Amino acid sequence: xxxxxxxxxxxxxxxxxxxxxxxxxxxxxxxxxxxxxxxxxxxxxxxxxxxxxxxxxxxxxxxxxxxxxxxxxxxxxxxxxxxxxxxxxxxxxxxxxxxxxxxxxxxxxxxxxxxxxxxxxxxxxxxxxxxxxxxxxxxxxxxxxxxxxxxxxxxxxxxxxxxxxxxxxxxxxxxxxxxxxxxxxxxxxxxxxxxxxxxxxxxxxxxxxxxxxxxxxxxxxxxxxxxxxxxxxxxxxxxxxxxxxxxxxxxxxxxxxxxxxxxxxxxxxxxxxxxxxxxxxxxxxxxxxxxxxxxxxxxxxxxxxxxxxxxxxxxxxxxxxxxxxxxxxxxxxxxxxxxxxxxxxxxxxxxxxxxxxxxxxxxxxxxxxxxxxxxxxxxxxxxxxxxxxxxxxxxxxxxxxxxxxxxxxxxxxxxxxxxxxxxxxxxxxxxxxxxxxxxxxxxxxxxxxxxxxxxxxxxxxxxxxxxxxxxxxxxxxxxxxxxxxxxxxxxxxxxxxxxxxxxxxxxxxxxxxxxxxxxxxxxxxxxxxxxxxxxxxxxxxxxxxxxxxxxxxxxxxxxxxxxxxxxxxxxxxxxxxxxxxxxxxxxxxxxxxxxxxxxxxxxxxxxxxxxxxxxxxxxxxxxxxxxxxxxxxxxxxxxxxxxxxxxxxxxxxxxxxxxxxxxxxxxxxxxxxxxxxxxxxxxxxxxxxxxxxxxxxxxxxxxxxxxxxxxxxxxxxxxxxxxxxxxxxxxxxxxxxxxxxxxxxxxxxxxxxxxxxxxxxxxxxxxxxxxxxxxxxxxxxxxxxxxxxxxxxxxxxxxxxxxxxxxxxxxxxxxxxxxxxxxxxxxxxxxxxxxxxxx
Amino acid sequence: xxxxxxxxxxxxxxxxxxxxxxxxxxxxxxxxxxxxxxxxxxxxxxxxxxxxxxxxxxxxxxxxxxxxxxxxxxxxxxxxxxxxxxxxxxxxxxxxxxxxxxxxxxxxxxxxxxxxxxxxxxxxx
Numbered sequence: 001x002x003x004x005x006x007x008x009x010x011x012x013x014x015x016x017x018x019x020x021x022x023x024x025x026x027x028x029x030x031x032x033x034x035x036x037x038x039x040x041x042x043x044x045x046x047x048x049x050x051x052x053x054x055x056x057x058x059x060x061x062x063x064x065x066x067x068x069x070x071x072x073x074x075x076x077x078x079x080x081x082x083x084x085x086x087x088x089x090x091x092x093x094x095x096x097x098x099x100x101x102x103x104x105x106x107x108x109x110x111x112x113x114x115x116x117x118x119x120x121x122x123x124x125x126x127x128x129x130x131x132x133x134x135x136x137x138x139x140x141x142x143x144x145x146x147x148x149x150x151x152x153x154x155x156x157x158x159x160x161x162x163x164x165x166x167x168x169x170x171x172x173x174x175x176x177x178x179x180x181x182x183x184x185x186x187x188x189x190x191x192x193x194x195x196x197x198x199x200x201x202x203x204x205x206x207x208x209x210x211x212x213x214x215x216x217x218x219x220x221x222x223x224x225x226x227x228x229x230x231x232x233x234x235x236x237x238x239x240x241x242x243x244x245x246x247x248x249x250x251x252x253x254x255x256x257x258x259x260x261x262x263x264x265x266x267x268x269x270x271x272x273x274x275x276x277x278x279x280x281x282x283x284x285x286x287x288x289x290x291x292x293x294x295x296x297x298x299x300x301x302x303x304x305x306x307x308x309x310x311x312x313x314x315x316x317x318x319x320x321x322x323x324x325x326x327x328x329x330x331x332x333x334x335x336x337x338x339x340x341x342x343x344x345x346x347x348x349x350x351x352x353x354x355x356x357x358x359x360x361x362x363x364x365x366x367x368x369x370x371x372x373x374x375x376x377x378x379x380x381x382x383x384x385x386x387x388x389x390x391x392x393x394x395x396x397x398x399x400x401x402x403x404x405x406x407x408x409x410x411x412x413x414x415x416x417x418x419x420x421x422x423x424x425x426x427x428x429x430x431x432x433x434x435x436x437x438x439x440x441x442x443x444x445x446x447x448x449x450x451x452x453x454x455x456x457x458x459x460x461x462x463x464x465x466x467x468x469x470x471x472x473x474x475x476x477x478x479x480x481x482x483x484x485x486x487x488x489x490x491x492x493x494x495x496x497x498x499x500x501x502x503x504x505x506x507x508x509x510x511x512x513x514x515x516x517x518x519x520x521x522x523x524x525x526x527x528x529x530x531x532x533x534x535x536x537x538x539x540x541x542x543x544x545x546x547x548x549x550x551x552x553x554x555x556x557x558x559x560x561x562x563x564x565x566x567x568x569x570x571x572x573x574x575x576x577x578x579x580x581x582x583x584x585x586x587x588x589x590x591x592x593x594x595x596x597x598x599x600x601x602x603x604x605x606x607x608x609x610x611x612x613x614x615x616x617x618x619x620x621x622x623x624x625x626x627x628x629x630x631x632x633x634x635x636x637x638x639x640x641x642x643x644x645x646x647x648x649x650x651x652x653x654x655x656x657x658x659x660x661x662x663x664x665x666x667x668x669x670x671x672x673x674x675x676x677x678x679x680x681x682x683x684x685x686x687x688x689x690x691x692x693x694x695x696x697x698x699x700x701x702x703x704x705x706x707x708x709x710x711x712x713x714x715x716x717x718x719x720x721x722x723x724x725x726x727x728x729x730x731x732x733x734x735x736x737x738x739x740x741x742x743x744x745x746x747x748x749x750x751x752x753x754x755x756x757x758x759x760x761x762x763x764x765x766x767x768x769x770x771x772x773x774x775x776x777x778x779x780x781x782x783x784x785x786x787x788x789x790x791x792x793x794x795x796x797x798x799x800x801x802x803x804x805x806x807x808x809x810x811x812x813x814x815x816x817x818x819x820x821x822x823x824x825x826x827x828x829x830x831x832x833x834x835x836x837x838x839x
Numbered sequence: 840x841x842x843x844x845x846x847x848x849x850x851x852x853x854x855x856x857x858x859x860x861x862x863x864x865x866x867x868x869x870x871x872x873x874x875x876x877x878x879x880x881x882x883x884x885x886x887x888x889x890x891x892x893x894x895x896x897x898x899x900x901x902x903x904x905x906x907x908x909x910x911x912x913x914x915x916x917x918x919x920x921x922x923x924x925x926x927x928x929x930x931x932x933x934x935x936x937x938x939x940x941x942x943x944x945x946x947x948x949x950x951x952x953x954x955x956x957x958x959x960x961x962x963x964x
Contacts, residue, residue, distance in 0.1 A: 492917065514889065524889045526914030527923035527930070550871035554910050554925030557871075562925050566905045613910075812906075814866040815875040822881070822899075822906045837903050 002029050002101035004309065005090060007080045007251065009035030011044055012282030012298035013106035014061045019306035021070045029309075032073040032098065034080050037129060040064050044295075050133050059130075083255035085275055102277055102309050105252065105265060106302075109245035109283040109293070114155075118217030123238045127154075127164045136240065140171040143237045151176060152238040153226055155214060157184040159327065161242035165206045166330040168240070176207040176234060178226065183210065188325065188336035192353060193378045196360040200332050200379065203358075209234065247284045247291055260286040269316040271305040279305045287317060296430040297321045303433060322392065322430070326377075326384045332358075333381035338374025338391045339364055347373050352406050361405040363387065365397060372397055372404075385428075385470040386419065393426050419473040420481075428474065429460035429467045439471060443478045451475045490749065491528040494521045498674065499746045502536050511541065513551045531556070532749045535636060538672035539744050542789050544796035545635065546806055555634035558810065559797055560616055563609060565823050565834035568616060570596070570608040571633035572623050573669060576643045576661035576681075577604025586626040594619055597831045603640035603678065605631060610832055612819060617807045620797045630797040632670060636750070638677045641665035642690065646683035647700075655700035657683035660729060664698070667733065668740065670793045674747040674756075677740070678712070692720045695753040696739070698732055701725070705732050709739055709767070710757040718754040721764045724772055737786035738771045738779050847880065847897040849936060849947040855961035864956050872922070874898045874909035877960065882949060883909035884958055885933060887920055894933040895949040895960055900924040902943055 004020065006013050017033055024031075035041065042059040050059060057063075067074040082091040089099045111126035113119055125136050143150040152168045154161045157179030168175035179186075183194035184201075198208045212232075217239065218225040225235040252265035258274040259265055264286030271279045271287075281301035283293055292298065300317065307315035324337030342349050342364040352361045363375040372391045377384055387404065390397070398404070422428075424437030438458050442448045448457050454475055455461055461468045489495045494516075496504070501516075510516050513533050517525055530551040537543045545556040555561050560568035572587070587606050591598045594615050596608040611619055620630075633639060643661030647653030661681040671677065680691030682699045691697025697708040697720045704726035711720030724735055747756040760766060769775040800806045812820045824835040861875040861884060872885040881898035898906045903926060911922040913933075920933040931938055936945035950961035 517889075523918065524887070524913075524915040524920070526916065526921070527912040527928060528914075530912055530914070550868055550913070554912065558910065562907070562910070564903075564905075564926075566907045566910075566926075809868070812874060813876045813881075814873045815862045818876055820881070820906055 003099060004029050004031045004102045004104060005098055005100040006031065006033040006104045006106060007090070008106035008108055008282070008284075009033050009037070009041045009074065009076065010106060010108045010282065011041060011061065011295055012108070012302050013104075014041035015299050016104055016106060016281060016302040016306055017067075017070075017072050018062070019303050020309070021072065023306055023310040023312075030073075031071070032075065033067070034078050034092070035074065035076045036079050037131070038077050039130070040067065040074060040076065042130065044128075050130060056130055080251065081254075083251055083278075085255055085278070088277065100277075102279065104305060104309075105273070105278065105280040105284055106282050107248040107251060107284045109247045109291070111241060112244040112246045113241055114214075114243055116214050116217060118219070118223070119241070121217055121219050121223045122221060123219075123223040124217065125238070125240050127160060127167070127240050127242045133167070136167070136238070137171060139238060140168075140173055144172060147237070149174065150238070151234075151236045152240065153178050153234060153236040154240045154242055155226075156242035156244065157181070157208070157210070158187065158242065158244070159185060159325075159329075161240075162201070162206075162329050164240045164242050165201070168238075169205065169330070173238065174205070174207070176209060176236060177201075178209045178212050178214065178228075178234070180213055181210070184208065185334070185336075188334070188340060189376055189378070190341050190362065192351070193360040193362065193376045196353065196355060196358055196378045197329075197332065197334060199355060200358040201330065204330055206330070245283060245291070245293055247286070249284055252280065252284070260289065264291050267301075269304075269319075270308045270313075271301050271317065272308070279309070281305050288319070288321075290321075292321055292323070294323060294325060297323075299431055300433060324388050324391075326381050326388075333377065333379060333384075335377040335381040335384040335388075336375070337384070337388045338372070340374050340376050342373065350402050350405065352402075363401065363405055365401050369401055370397055372401075382469075385467060389419075389422050389426050389428075389470075393423055395422070419470050420477045428470055429458075429462075431467075432459040432462060434458045434460040436474060439474050440478050443475065443482065449479070490532055491526055493517065493523045493525050493529045494532075496520070498532055498536070498749050501532070502539070502745055505533075505536055506540050511537070513537075513548055525551075527553075528749075531636070535672050535674065535749075539785075539789070542792040544670070544794055544799060546796050546799050546803075549806075549809060553636075558613065558616065559620075559630065559634060559800060560611070561634045563834065564837065565825075566613075566820065567609070567823060567834065568611045568613060569633070570611050570616070570619055570623075571601065571605060571631040572628035573631040573665070574605040574640075575665040575669070576641060576658050578643075578658055578662060583626060583628070586623070586628075590619055590622050593622075595832065597833065601633075604642050605633075605640060607633070610825060610834070612823065613810050613812050614819060616810045617801050621801045624795070624798055624801060629669070629795040636673060636675050638665070638668040638671045638673070638679070641668075641679035641681060642694070643681045644683050644686075644688035646681075650683055652686060653683035653700070654702070655683055655705070657681040657689065657698075657700060660698065660705075660732075661689070663729075664733075664736070667790055668736075670796075671740065671744075671789060673740070673744045675750050675752045677753075693717065694720060696720070696736055704728050707732055707735055710753040710764075712752050712754050714752075716754070721757070723764070723768060734783065735771050738774075738782045739767070741782040741786045742770060742778065847899065847947040849945075850949045850961055850963060852950050852961070854963045855950060856963045858952065858959040858961055861958045861960045864953060864958060867958065870913055872909040872911065872913070874906070875960075877962065878964075881906050881909075882960060883911075883922070884951065884960075885909075885913055885920075885922065887913055887933070890915070890920055892920065893951050893953060893958065894920060894922075895951045896922070896931070896933060896936060897947045899946070900926060900929060901938075901946060902927060902929045902941075908946070 041061045079093040080090050081093050089097050091097050111128050150173045152173040153176040154164045155178050157177045165175045165177050183191050212228045215227045225233050227233045247264040249259050249263050249265045252259050257265050265273050265280040267280050267285045267287050273280050282298040304317050326335035347364050347366045349364050359379040361377050364373045422436050426436045428436050442457050448454045460471050531553040534551045545552045549557045591608050597610045599607050601607045641661040641664045643657045646657030678694045680689040680694040680697045682689040682691045692708050692711050693713045699706045707724045708720035709723045711718050825832040826835050867873050867884050867886040869888040872883050875882050883896050883898040885894045898909050900908050907925050910925045914921050921930045923930045930940050931946050936948045952959045
């Protein structure tokens with residue numbers, strides 16, 4: 001077994017451990033990691049979050065237990081101060097010596113403190129560690145005790161400096177960002193985008209001072225101000241220095257490793273230093289004469305070093321490191337990628353600026369307009385991921401490249417195409433180096449079938465999280481392509497949409513399920529396509545669920561709702577919720593006789609629960625004898641038309657809502673549809689029937705009825721939208737016939753009217769044209785079909801109890817009259833309920 | 840409930856000691872199922888007419904331990920005959936009992952033969 005010592009337990013050091021653990025098989029390597037800070041590695045990128053919640057644990061990359069579980073020895077609070085390269089050992093400050101086969105230096109960097117007079121004064125901090133933050137917070141608390149308008153300056157207007165600005169804001173002090181350059185984020189932004197960002201930040205209360213060279217720090221012992229030039233000074237109570245980083249290369253220098261003139265331990269593309277058994281990664285490594293202060297290249301280096309040590313010599317660091325970056329600065333999106341400024345000899349820029357909305361977008365394209373070379377986004381970086389990918393993969397630009405940042409796309413058109421157009425090699429998550437191919441393959445090979453699965457299996461999005469929208473798109477699109485989320489085709493047996501199937505069945509006059517399978521399906525069907533076909537037959541031929549019982553969903557097959565313990569509920573139709581005392585008594589007597597639990601439903605009827613399968617025909621025989629009919633509560637069909645009491649009794653009522661609700665419910669009862677259908681009729685705008693929460697709702701107004709459609713309650717509540725105003729009863733029925741039939745013909749399976757309208761191109765305006773103006777010329781046909789269904793209505797429970805063959809269906813055992821003794825009820829509030837499910 | 844589950848163990852052809860005359864062929868709907876009682880067991884029998892095959896399995900769905908599988912819908916998943924539980928549409932292979940859309944325990948299956956218009960189930964007890 002070989003020993004790997006890792007010096008430095010920052011983000012990159014941790015990443016190396018994680019990669020090494022994943023690569024090392026069995027006991028080939030023993031990993032020991034030394035951290036100088038008292039805690040395990042944490043997420044420095046999101047350090048400013050610590051000001052909000054002071055929760056150091058939530059910043060941890062992995063809990064201390066992770067190290068134990070993966071057999072990584074974590075030694076915190078230990079400073080390594082020497083390397084003996086010939087003896088291959090290291091020594092800690094405490095004098096302990098450890099031997100290594102491979103040594104990985106991930107010591108990172110320290111904040112650069114410029115040599116300004118007075119930086120040693122109290123109240124001057126650097127911004128790097130949780131301890132730094134704690135020091136600042138304690139100092140800020142002191143300031144706030146003595147004055148209410150304390151100020152803190154941040155020296156440096158780069159990425160980290162602006163983050164620190166936010167931290168100061170959170171501490172309750174007035175932030176002043178002081179930058180030497182004439183613009184903010186000088187490495188990422190051009191002058192105009194810097195100006196836009198400055199406006200936004202100033203709006204948020206962050207003061208910006210550009211082109212300021214600090215001469216000295218004022219104060220007697222503790223800071224009181226900063227002096228820039230003659231008669232130019234700023235009074236502050238605290239200063240946070242964020243003026244860049246310097247690699248912590250002391251160990252390399254002590255050990256005689258090659259270092260750069262301005263610091264950093266020189267590495268080759270294998271991340272090896274001048275001593276081949278010593279590697280350097282992250283901000284201490286000088287690669288291509290550059291120190292990379294971003295986490296993504298650091299993670300790549302960790303990966304390369306781990307692969308090299310594990311013996312995979314082919315994995316090396318790329319030549320050109322992508323320094324693109326996107327971040328949310330105090331709620332403001334800022335992104336920059338590729339070549340942010342464009343020398344005219346290389347290309348041209350397209351710039352969009354809107355200072356009123358604090359927006360700036362710039363893309364740089366090649367002279368021939370075909371390739372994206374870089375860009376800057378401030379204020380709205382939603383398109384960063386796709387632009388960044390277009391840049392990385394050299395994808396062809398659309399003819400009008402300006403559409404990438406302005407115009408067409410906003411109207412729903414897409415200049416980008418989709419994430420699916422990217423090549424498989426495109427790196428989607430740069431923190432974790434996850435390619436598009438890896439994400440799609442995980443789904444296609446069915447290792448994963450959701451966004452969550454993909455995250456746990458590929459680790460994509462677990463770094464900075466910036467790639468989340470793109471990963472989501474890829475997951476959705478891939479699943480869609482596999483027919484998983486958006487089931488446009490019915491299932492593996494019918495490669496058609498429901499609407500297509502509807503058309504084929506109608507045109508070819510197909511009448512049974514097997515016929516449909518034989519003619520244009522394949523295989524032997526399943527629980528998805530069978531009910532869809534049953535529903536289509538019901539619409540075209542008005543078949544009740546009794547005709548082909550075995551293709552019905554279980555509830556339709558037994559004409560009742562199966563409940564938790566395999567018992568059933570019985571719901572007779574009570575149109576409009578109106579019921580005579582005689583009928584109420586019958587319901588009570590039947591419930592008593594068969595020991596049923598009773599409850600009033602939300603649809604103004606009475607539900608009788610706990611019926612055994614064997615008892616269903618007898619129960620219905622009695623109900624039918626008393627004048628009841630099936631309520632179709634078990635079907636994807638019209639359920640109820642709810643009503644308020646209306647003008648017959650109510651002193652506010654404008655019209656007879658109960659009468660109209662009964663008329664509508666009687667008309668559409670038994671109507672099978674892609675999903676359940678509910679209606680409501682209110683007698684005035686007080687809307688007591690909650691008609692706008694229904695698939696169709698009618699509300700009495702001065703001069704007639706207002707007709708609303710496509711609402712629902714449920715998981716995604718939606719108010720119904722106005723289809724027509726002040727129309728009479730006859731017109732309501734005419735429009736409803738057209739609307740309902742058009743929905744039934746064209747919706748996808750299990751799609752309620754609200755979701756259907758969402759998908760309907762043109763939305764409610766288009767629906768109005770079709771239903772009210774008859775723009776498709778379908779109205780007569782739709783009305784005729786509906787009238788046919790209304791005329792041929794039959795109560796399917798009546799059919800069932802009058803037919804001995806159908807009655808046989810309702811037997812629990814076919815070889816004995818015994819009842820199901822597995823079914824157990826327990827008492828509850830003077831009634832009964834099924835025994836609770838075991839966990 | 841766990842005990843209920845333990846009373847069901849898959850029967851293999853070579854273990855059969857007796858054939859139980861369960862019901863008439865006409866008692867089971869075409870392309871559908873029904874349940875029979877054998878001692879203290881509930882067995883679902885399916886007449887998969889379209890595949891010209893018969894299947895038998897426990898009536899108990901291992902998901903919520905309810906006696907409902909015989910009321911489920913028949914189907915096939917890439918050729919494998921399956922039944923979908925009417926409660927939550929958990930699907931099980933009728934060939935070997937495995938849960939096809941989750942990781943529930945497999946259901947037990949039983950050998951079955953048709954003779955002179957009757958359905959026989961094979962048991963060892």
